[in-house]
Amino acid sequence: MKTYNELPADAGSDIIGQVTAQLNRLQKRLADVKHTVAIMSGKGGVGKSAITANLAAALALEGCAVGVVDADINGPSIAKMMGVRNAALHYSPAGVTPIVNALGIKVISMDLLLAEDEAPVLWNAHTQKDAFTWRATMEVGALREFIGDTEWGALDYLLLDLPPGTDKLPNVVELLPNLGGVLVVTIPSEVSQFIVKKSLAMAQHILNVPIIGVIENMAFHICQHCGEKEPLFSTDEPLWEETLGSIPFDAKLAYCSDKGMPYVREYPDTPASLALTAVAGKIQHFFKET
């Protein structure tokens, strides 16, 4: 009796062909995208999305063509932070036209597809019971379509705002084997470092993805009255030997994120804006060097 490996690869469904076609579509779509950058932390609540939105804005203000993929399928916040959440997507056989914000940044997010503010992501199924067996696959499929079916056109940078979790980057790398680099966002708390180091190890040692650098968000607070630096967490000693930038806490940044305004344009001279703009410059330098 013949064995598994002696039989033809497929009984007629051409599953490998279908998967290859999906990935080819994705590669073709990104042919005019110069650099893909994943923004990750592993830990939630460190400000990845706000950093992503403002780095995108800083790059756009420097004349770069920028796109942003909200890879947080279940907790999409990028559309709100970038001021496009009430826009309607337009579909054509060629692809989905991304929403373009006030700075010309192209945005795709699950938020743009959901029916109402409070609508969670729920997938059609005969039964939702034991949905854990397929839900994660749906989410990766959605991310593949967001990246591969959006008409990005020519971009200098495509930023991917990843959800928390050290398992998310491997999914992205499966889809984008030529990922240009990873930005790791953390805050100066030991709990955050504890998790973020796992993400870094995953990126560096398991996936061998280029690390652009670590961004320390909410690094300190500058007193509005006396200008003195105040620590926000247990220590203001740097926990990383070298960071790409330390972004001070500024309530105006949170306000701009809530209102969908680019903080780096609204308040360009604040310490946080200057730090974000400097990080954007270092990202450009990183890709010039590589």
Place this chain on the structure above:
Amino acid sequence: MKFLCRDCDTAMKFKDVTRPEQGSVTAVFECPDCFVEFAMFLNPWETQMLKSLDLQLGGTAEAAQPMQMVRSQLGTAKREPMPDTPDAQDANAAGTAEGGKCPFTSVIAGAFEEEEPKVEPAGPTWSAEALARLERIPSFVRPMAKMGIEGFAKDNGHAEITAEVMDAARGNFPSQF
């Protein structure tokens, strides 16, 4: 998966696939030598896994539509102002009031669209109390909940959906009601 006809020692070939019925797809394979056939049933979770991978049993001759998996499978999607083809525009204009769904779902769902019941008797009826409870479910999730409860009622032989049936159906769908 690969299938072998043991009598002929020949690889079976895919022959046909049904659309899902109660979440289950049936794929038929045939031996090219002796023409014996067998049917493979995918349970709802296996069927759902194929859907999530956006793969079609038997292959697909259709070119992929943009975001076809998300747009056809997202149960809480907003209604789309949609595509540029006249047919789709007509379908959009004729959309249901409650659906909030993409009109091209019918075009792309293909083999994964649920089979229409053939001589299906009328579905389970809803008691007034059950209907009132259904109305309390948020509108964006109500169609999914309704489908889940009706599926549960059919699977379990309930001719009428009552509050008790709704209680028993919890777990088949995500909402509290």
